[in-house]
Amino acid sequence: MLCDCGQHEATIHEVIITSDQRKVERHLCEECARELGISLDPYVPISQLLNNANYIMGQVITDENASPDDDFFEEIDPDSPPKKTPTPTKPVAAAQSCEHCGQTFAKFKSTGVLGCQLCYEAFEDRIGPMIERAHEGGCNHVGKVPLRALSECQSTNDRSRMDSLLGDLKQREESLGELRTSLTHAVEHEDYEQAALLRDELTRLTTQSTSQGASQIEAQPAVDSDQNDSTNPSVTVKKLESDSPEHSS
Amino acid sequence: MQAADNTPPGSNSLTSGTWTNHAEWLRGHGESKDVVMSSRVRLARNIAGFPFTPQASRVDRAQVLEACKHRILNMSPACSGDDSASKTQNTPQNKTDARFIWIDLHRVGREDRSLLVERQLMSRQHAKGKYVTGQGGIDEPRSVAVLVPDERVSIMINEEDHIRLQTIRSGLALGECLEQANEIDDQIEAGLDYAYNPRFGYLTACPTNVGTGLRLSVMLHLPGLKMTGEIEKVKRAASDMGLAVRGFYGEGSEASGDFYQLSNQTTLGKSDSMLLREMELEIIPKVVGYERHARKNLLSTRKSMLDDKIYRALGTLRHARLMKVDESMELLSMIRLGIMTGILNDVTLHQVHTLLLNTQPIHLQRTLDQTLSQQQRRVARADLCRKALGQANTPPAGNA
Numbered sequence: 001m002l003c004d005c006g007q008h009e010a011t012i013h014e015v016i017i018t019s020d021q022r023k024v025e026r027h028l029c030e031e032c033a034r035e036l037g038i039s040l041d042p043y044v045p046i047s048q049l050l051n052n053a054n055y056i057m058g059q060v061i062t063d064e065n066a067s068p069d070d071d072f073f074e075e076i077d078p079d080s081p082p083k084k085t086p087t088p089t090k091p092v093a094a095a096q097s098c099e100h101c102g103q104t105f106a107k108f109k110s111t112g113v114l115g116c117q118l119c120y121e122a123f124e125d126r127i128g129p130m131i132e133r134a135h136e137g138g139c140n141h142v143g144k145v146p147l148r149a150l151s152e153c154q155s156t157n158d159r160s161r162m163d164s165l166l167g168d169l170k171q172r173e174e175s176l177g178e179l180r181t182s183l184t185h186a187v188e189h190e191d192y193e194q195a196a197l198l199r200d201e202l203t204r205l206t207t208q209s210t211s212q213g214a215s216q217i218e219a220q221p222a223v224d225s226d227q228n229d230s231t232n233p234s235v236t237v238k239k240l241e242s243d244s245p246e247h248s249s
Numbered sequence: 250m251q252a253a254d255n256t257p258p259g260s261n262s263l264t265s266g267t268w269t270n271h272a273e274w275l276r277g278h279g280e281s282k283d284v285v286m287s288s289r290v291r292l293a294r295n296i297a298g299f300p301f302t303p304q305a306s307r308v309d310r311a312q313v314l315e316a317c318k319h320r321i322l323n324m325s326p327a328c329s330g331d332d333s334a335s336k337t338q339n340t341p342q343n344k345t346d347a348r349f350i351w352i353d354l355h356r357v358g359r360e361d362r363s364l365l366v367e368r369q370l371m372s373r374q375h376a377k378g379k380y381v382t383g384q385g386g387i388d389e390p391r392s393v394a395v396l397v398p399d400e401r402v403s404i405m406i407n408e409e410d411h412i413r414l415q416t417i418r419s420g421l422a423l424g425e426c427l428e429q430a431n432e433i434d435d436q437i438e439a440g441l442d443y444a445y446n447p448r449f450g451y452l453t454a455c456p457t458n459v460g461t462g463l464r465l466s467v468m469l470h471l472p473g474l475k476m477t478g479e480i481e482k483v484k485r486a487a488s489d490m491g492l493a494v495r496g497f498y499g500e501g502s503e504a505s506g507d508f509y510q511l512s513n514q515t516t517l518g519k520s521d522s523m524l525l526r527e528m529e530l531e532i533i534p535k536v537v538g539y540e541r542h543a544r545k546n547l548l549s550t551r552k553s554m555l556d557d558k559i560y561r562a563l564g565t566l567r568h569a570r571l572m573k574v575d576e577s578m579e580l581l582s583m584i585r586l587g588i589m590t591g592i593l594n595d596v597t598l599h600q601v602h603t604l605l606l607n608t609q610p611i612h613l614q615r616t617l618d619q620t621l622s623q624q625q626r627r628v629a630r631a632d633l634c635r636k637a638l639g640q641a642n643t644p645p646a647g648n649a
Contacts, residue, residue, distance in 0.1 A: 103304060112381060113301065113381055113382065113409070113455050114301060114454060114456070115301060116299075116301055116304065117295065117301075120449050120452055120459075121446070127456060130456070131449070131456045131459065134456065134514075135460065135515045135517040136515045138460065138515060138519060139448075139517070140448055140517075141447065141450025141461070141518075142460075142520045142523070143460075143519070143523075144450075144451075144461060144520070144521060146438050146442075146443045146445055147435045148435070148438050148439045149438070149443070163447075164446070164447070165447060167448065171447050172447075175447075193526065194523065197522050197523050198523075200522075
C-alpha cells in the first residue's frame with residue numbers, strides 16, 4: 001500500500017477514533033510520518049507531547065499565539081529535518097500565562113510542570129488534548145473525590161462548592177455520558193467486571209451531588225423488578241438518570 | 250531518631266537503631282513472591298492555595314511543610330492499616346506501636362538521605378532536592394514521614410508535588426497497598442484542603458499524574474526472561490500496554506540484578522478500582538506467567554547452564570575479595586533464582602534479601618559503623634558476602 005504522498009510504501013498505519021466514534025485512517029511512509037510529528041513509539045510520553053503541541057487528532061494545528069522562539073519540535077529528534085506544517089486547521093485558544101502564579105505556557109512546555117492548580121483552567125484548551133493523548137484518551141476524572149470536602153458540601157448543601165468539586169450540571173452530564181459509552185462498550189465486549197466497575201462509578205456520580213448523599217431514585221441501581229437482565233446497561237442507566245436524554249445502546 | 254515532636258535540639262542524624270532489620274519490601278512474603286518482590290502504591294496530592302512545589306518560593310515550600318507536618322503528626326496512629334500479615338508472621342509489631350517519624354531532609358546529612366533512598370522510602374530526586382524548573386538544592390525545605398517500625402508507609406513532602414504518599418508491601422499486594430493509602434489519604438484530607446477540579450481530578454504539578462494521582466508499581470524479578478533473551482520483548486509489550494519499565498530505584502535508574510519496576514502510566518479517565526483491576530488481575534499475572542514459563546523452560550532444556558550460572562554466582566560471593574554494588578546485585582539475583590527454582594537449598598531468602606539491602610553503600614557503612622572510601626567499600630562488601638554466605642556448617646570466614 002502506498003503512502004498518502006503517493007511516492008513511498010506506507011509503513012505506518014494510524015487509526016484515530018474521534019470523540020464521536022468515527023474512525024480516521026492514515027497510511028504514511030516514514031518520512032511523511034516524521035514531517036507530521038507522528039512518533040514511531042507506541043507510547044508517547046507527555047514530555048514528547050509537550051514538544052509536539054500542535055499535533056492533535058491527526059491534524060497539525062497552527063498555534064497563532066506561538067511566539068517566534070517557541071520551538072515545538074526540538075526534543076523529538078534533533079537530527080530530523082525541520083517539520084513542515086501542511087494544513088493549518090483551527091487556531092488554539094490564546095492563554096499565554098496563568099493570572100494567578102504567572103506561569104507561562106512556554107515555560108510549561110520546557111519544564112513539563114505547571115505552576116499552580118489554576119494553570120489547569122488557564123491552559124485548559126491547550127493542555128486538554130495533550131493530557132487526553134497521554135492518558136490513553138482519558139479526558140475526565142473518574143473515581144475518588146476528596147472525602148471530607150464532599151461530605152461537608154453534602155451536609156450543608158453548598159451548591160457552589162459542590163460544583164467546584166463535582167462540576168456544574170453540564171460537566172457532570174458529560175462525564176456520565178462518557179461512562180455510559182464505556183459501559184456499553186464493556187458489555188458488548190463481555191468484559192462484565194469492567195462493566196460492573198463502570199456501573200458502580202455511575203451510581204456514585206449520581207448520588208454524590210445530592211444532599212446527605214441521598215440517591216435521586218428510590219431503587220438500587222442493580223436488578224430492577226421490571227428487568228430480566230441485570231447486565232443490561234441501557235436499562236440500568238436509564239433508571240439512574242431521571243432528567244437526561246434516554247440512552248440507547 | 251525520635252518523632253519530631255520530641256527530637257532533642259540539634260539532633261539531626263538517623264541512628265541505625267531506628268530501623269528494623271528488614272524493610273517491608275524485602276520480607277520475601279506474599280502472593281507470587283517467586284517473581285514479585287514488592288508492590289507499591291503512590292498517591293500524588295497538592296494542598297489548595299499554594300503553588301505547586303517546582304514553581305513555589307522557599308517561603309511557600311516552608312509553609313506547605315509546616316501544614317503537612319502538623320496534620321500528619323496529629324493523625325491517629327490507627328491509620329497504620331491492616332497488620333494481619335505481620336501478625337501471622339509472629340512479629341512483635343502491633344497497631345499501637347505504629348507511629349510516624351518526621352525527617353527534615355534539609356537538616357540531615359547526605360548519608361542519611363541516601364539511607365532513606367536505599368530503603369525505598371523516598372526517591373533520589375527527593376534526596377537531591379532539585380526540581381525540573383532548575384530551582385532547589387539540598388537546603389530546600391522538604392521532608393519525609395515514615396511509619397515505623399514496619400516502614401510500610403512513607404510520605405514525601407515537597408517532592409514534585411506537595412504530598413506523595415507511598416505504601417509498600419511484600420509480594421503482589423496492590424489491593425492492600427491501595428486500601429491503606431486511601432485510608433491515610435482520607436486522614437490527611439480531613440485536615441487539609443486538596444487542589445482538585447471536576448474535570449482533571451486531583452491536580453498535580455505534572456499532567457502525567459493528574460486525575461487519580463495514582464501510581465501502581467510492582468518490583469519484579471525477571472532473570473528467566475533475561476536468560477531466554479525475551480526481556481526486551483516484554484519491555485516493549487509493557488510499553489504497548491501503557492506501562493513504564495524502570496530499574497531498582499525507579500525513575501532515572503537502570504535495571505540491575507534483573508529487578509524491574511513496572512507501573513501504570515495512565516492516571517486519568519479510569520478510577521482507582523479500574524486501574525487496580527487492570528494491573529493486579531490482568532497485566533502483572535501475565536508477566537509473572539511469562540517469567541515462570543521462562544524458568545520452567547530453562548529448568549527442562551538448559552539445566553546445566555542454569556546450574557552453572559547459579560553456582561558460579563555463589564562461588565564468587567563466597568570467595569571474592571572485591572565487590573562492586575552492581576556486581577553484588579547481579580550475583581544475588583542469581584542466588585534468588587537458585588532458591589526459587591529449588592537448585593540451592595543451603596541459602597535462605599532471608600539471607601539474600603538482607604544482603605541485597607546491606608550491600609548498598611550507606612547500609613554497608615552503617616552495618617560496620619564506619620565511613621569508607623569506594624575501594625574500602627568494595628573490600629567490605631566482599632567480606633560481608635563471604636561471611637553471610639560462608640559454607641554451610643562452617644564458622645563465618647575471618648577478615649581477609
